[in-house]
Amino acid sequence: MVEQTLPQLLLRNARRFGKRVALREKEFGIWQTMSWDDYLAHVRNFCLGLVELGFEAGDKVAIIGDNRPEWVFAELAAQAAGGVSVGVYQDSLSREVSYILDHSDSRFLVVEDQEQVDKILDIKGELPKVKRLVYYDPKGMKSYKDPLLMDFETVEALGEEVHRKNPRLFEELVARGHADDPAMIAYTSGTTGFPKGAVITHRNMLSMAKNLLSLDPLDVDSEFLSFLPLAWMGEQMMGVSMALWVGFTVNFPEEPETVQQNLREIGPHVMFSPPRIWEDVVSRVQVKIEDSSWFKRLLYRFFIKAGYRMADCRFNKQKPSWGLRLMHGLGEVLIFSAIKDHLGFSRLRRAYTGGAALGPEVFRFFHALGVNLKQIYGQTEIAGISVIHTDGDVKFHTVGKPIPETEIRITEEGEILSRSPSVFVGYYKNPEATAESLVDGWLHSGDAGYLDDSGHLIVIDRLKDVMRLADGSIFSPQYISNKLKFSPYIKEAVVIGKDRPYVVSLINIDMANVGRWAENNHLAYTTYVDLSQKPEVLALITNEVQRVNNDLPAAVKISRFVILHKELDADDEELTRTRKVRFGYVTQKYADLVEGLYKGVPEISIETKVKYRDGREAMIQTALKVVKTGDGLQRSSSEAGVA
Numbered sequence: 001m002v003e004q005t006l007p008q009l010l011l012r013n014a015r016r017f018g019k020r021v022a023l024r025e026k027e028f029g030i031w032q033t034m035s036w037d038d039y040l041a042h043v044r045n046f047c048l049g050l051v052e053l054g055f056e057a058g059d060k061v062a063i064i065g066d067n068r069p070e071w072v073f074a075e076l077a078a079q080a081a082g083g084v085s086v087g088v089y090q091d092s093l094s095r096e097v098s099y100i101l102d103h104s105d106s107r108f109l110v111v112e113d114q115e116q117v118d119k120i121l122d123i124k125g126e127l128p129k130v131k132r133l134v135y136y137d138p139k140g141m142k143s144y145k146d147p148l149l150m151d152f153e154t155v156e157a158l159g160e161e162v163h164r165k166n167p168r169l170f171e172e173l174v175a176r177g178h179a180d181d182p183a184m185i186a187y188t189s190g191t192t193g194f195p196k197g198a199v200i201t202h203r204n205m206l207s208m209a210k211n212l213l214s215l216d217p218l219d220v221d222s223e224f225l226s227f228l229p230l231a232w233m234g235e236q237m238m239g240v241s242m243a244l245w246v247g248f249t250v251n252f253p254e255e256p257e258t259v260q261q262n263l264r265e266i267g268p269h270v271m272f273s274p275p276r277i278w279e280d281v282v283s284r285v286q287v288k289i290e291d292s293s294w295f296k297r298l299l300y301r302f303f304i305k306a307g308y309r310m311a312d313c314r315f316n317k318q319k320p321s322w323g324l325r326l327m328h329g330l331g332e333v334l335i336f337s338a339i340k341d342h343l344g345f346s347r348l349r350r351a352y353t354g355g356a357a358l359g360p361e362v363f364r365f366f367h368a369l370g371v372n373l374k375q376i377y378g379q380t381e382i383a384g385i386s387v388i389h390t391d392g393d394v395k396f397h398t399v400g401k402p403i404p405e406t407e408i409r410i411t412e413e414g415e416i417l418s419r420s421p422s423v424f425v426g427y428y429k430n431p432e433a434t435a436e437s438l439v440d441g442w443l444h445s446g447d448a449g450y451l452d453d454s455g456h457l458i459v460i461d462r463l464k465d466v467m468r469l470a471d472g473s474i475f476s477p478q479y480i481s482n483k484l485k486f487s488p489y490i491k492e493a494v495v496i497g498k499d500r501p502y503v504v505s506l507i508n509i510d511m512a513n514v515g516r517w518a519e520n521n522h523l524a525y526t527t528y529v530d531l532s533q534k535p536e537v538l539a540l541i542t543n544e545v546q547r548v549n550n551d552l553p554a555a556v557k558i559s560r561f562v563i564l565h566k567e568l569d570a571d572d573e574e575l576t577r578t579r580k581v582r583f584g585y586v587t588q589k590y591a592d593l594v595e596g597l598y599k600g601v602p603e604i605s606i607e608t609k610v611k612y613r614d615g616r617e618a619m620i621q622t623a624l625k626v627v628k629t630g631d632g633l634q635r636s637s638s639e640a641g642v643a
């Protein structure tokens with residue numbers, strides 16, 4: 001039998017690997033292992049339990065929670081019964097959860113803990129389609145009596161009883177599965193409005209896994225740490241599709257806060273993270289180096305130069321000199337290996353980044369350390385990936401070449417089109433959006449780009465986001481933003497300039513790194529607002545902006561910027577759940593700030609509602625300082641008061 005679905009691969013792996021470790025979860029400080037036999041038993045019992053509760057082929061199971069084995073059990077169980085899984089980000093607000101559950105027609109809901117149960121029970125009246133709410137962490141749930149609720153283990157016990165009575169039922173259900181059956185509805189990040197539900201089939205997911213692994217093989221001894229939301233297609237790609245195709249071990253961290261420690265303990269062989277993670281790592285390393293002894297700083301600064309030269313040789317496919325190889329080897333022994341071990345990267349064979357563009361400085365940094373970081377390009381609608389850097393052919397200004405069975409075409413307007421067996425079948429209950437995205441089998445990405453002479457794809461920006469200044473000068477806000485975020489002191493940057501006379505930016509400082517810098521420089525502060533508007537911090541960020549300006553054409557240099565009084569937040573709808581800036585919403589919300597930047601005023605007053613611990617609310621009025629880069633810079637501290 002040729003396995004066509006994810007549950008069929010699970011059955012194959014249980015027969016092939018048996019007692020070999022499939023999953024590992026850290027609980028109470030101890031890594032608990034689970035064999036492929038155990039993995040199969042949990043999925044089988046939960047699947048049959050769902051069937052006993054009335055689950056039918058085509059039904060949807062929505063899943064909300066942190067990365068745990070139960071998340072994957074529920075997903076594969078639904079698929080084994082001929083149903084579809086729907087991933088929901090665990091930090092989604094009630095209104096977001098309500099929209100996805102209603103739009104997806106989910107009848108069964110699997111959540112992690114009391115927090116998620118409370119969230120659902122608060123909006124139960126908005127969810128008439130949900131027939132059962134299953135939770136898998138019973139802590140704090142003893143007094144809950146709502147008839148909608150059921151414990152995960154209780155559902156498994158139901159399924160185990162069904163299996164005893166009919167031991168062939170589960171395999172019969174799995175055997176009915178076909179490659180073109182929907183496996184999941186993956187909701188897009190929704191940067192321009194409500195998220196759309198992309199219907200992804202088993203063929204989509206498995207063809208992607210097969211073709212990526214043909215370029216970057218992994219074996220059953222490989223380790224992977226699953227710590228990014230399983231509602232994200234990138235995590236599905238690694239922790240479900242590829243793990244089942246190969247049979248490698250998937251590890252789940254103890255808590256989201258222990259990921260860094262768990263990375264060091266596991267030492268994964270492969271990683272896939274969005275740019276924000278890699279940018280945070282760079283910031284952490286840079287700050288740690290500054291906080292280290294003078295000798296370690298000296299070693300790092302000396303050998304990182306050799307690391308950059310070695311990385312550039314690899315990028316340019318040049319043979320490094322004997323002296324450079326020796327210097328880099330010494331750097332590996334004396335400093336690079338220690339940094340990688342501290343980060344949990346000591347066994348990494350390859351690391352991927354995707355979901356958005358990653359700045360070239362970040363790429364060069366990791367390759368200087370000897371980390372094989374490669375760009376992936378794709379989207380939810382193509383099961384995660386269509387283009388990748390191959391080993392030995394990494395160009396940091398490109399995203400690589402198409403994977404096998406994938407075609408790339410560029411339209412006259414510069415839009416990137418893709419065609420492959422991984423292209424989704426359409427958006428759930430949205431034929432209009434489907435017709436716009438899928439034309440004659442080609443997926444319209446909405447991204448602008450072109451192919452270079454060697455066949456590498458270069459992504460410029462979203463087609464709608466490639467902008468022109470009033471004088472016609474072309475610029476990419478994303479490119480400038482990525483260069484700004486390479487600074488350890490800048491967490492986010494929104495770059496604006498369409499049809500304007502010059503480029504400006506709204507900036508978020510990195511509170512942790514700037515706070516540490518302030519402490520080292522004996523600069524007292526109280527809050528984020530207070531710190532962000534200190535004259536010394538304005539000067540610090542100005543230097544970082546000037547550094548970026550040095551690499552930009554004169555016409556599109558950042559002329560003015562303001563440091564926002566708060567961090568952009570997904571709960572305030574300023575970011576998506578995958579941490580992408582909702583550009584249109586942000587520029588509309590902070591329209592007064594944007595206009596102030598173009599009027600050239602020295603400061604802009606903004607009102608913010610704050611809530612105190614005793615429940616009181618007040619409007620705080622803060623004067624944000626407009627910084628003009630270049631000569632004649634004016635700096636002054638912020639003023640705040642209660643309106």
